[in-house]
Amino acid sequence: MGVTYRSECPIARTLDVVGDKWTLLVLRDALVFGRKTFAEFEHGRERIPTNLLADRLKRLVDCGLLKKVPYQEAPKRYHYVPTPEGEAVLPVIRAMKDFGEKYLEGKAPVA
Amino acid sequence: MGVTYRSECPIARTLDVVGDKWTLLVLRDALVFGRKTFAEFEHGRERIPTNLLADRLKRLVDCGLLKKVPYQEAPKRYHYVPTPEGEAVLPVIRAMKDFGEKYLEGKAPVA
């Protein structure tokens, strides 16, 4: 909230929203693997720490890329499901997948 | 160098290489604005701190997305220019541009 984007550039803005090591992975799990619950996101292959997962889910909900939908009472439980805006990031995820497959397979990481 | 990727997923691998707030912006400057020198990268609209710029340029060179080409002796000066692998990230940058233009224009940031 209340923070400003670094610039008017749409690329910079996109990075301000999803430009970190986990956010797009959470979105991938939601969009391509259909994961919905906290536990489903948590137990993906990359083992995101629970505090970061909670934070990323909250952010994604706050900025309108995911929405919380209740699926159970007592105790209240929620599914995290992509909004149309959330689905709109699929092309960037696909582009990353293509890039990763073409250039990063079997290649040692540098950083 | 010796670090391992978080998983075999090509998306996760791509994020391990370019998944932070600055790397893709540097790549954007190189690929779409044709910037080459340290100063050209530094004086973009987003004002990246010099230490981060130096670090990101080095990483990008180390992982083969940019290469240093000398263009002057005494003192040695270099251009940072995209390799073919570097050019291969253009689709992800374009996808981010599309997303940013469609969904983030005039919208307040959340984080």
Added chain:
DNA sequence: CTGGATCCTGATGGATACTG
């Protein structure tokens, strides 16, 4: 002056333990 390197401080990341 360009191309960084260094230093310092506050923010973020990440592992694990704990709670409703």
Added chain:
DNA sequence: CAGTATCCATCAGGATCCAG
């Protein structure tokens, strides 16, 4: 199951410094 809390390590960001 779905998160919080805690603690420590690392990184970001800004200022400044240094070498060619």
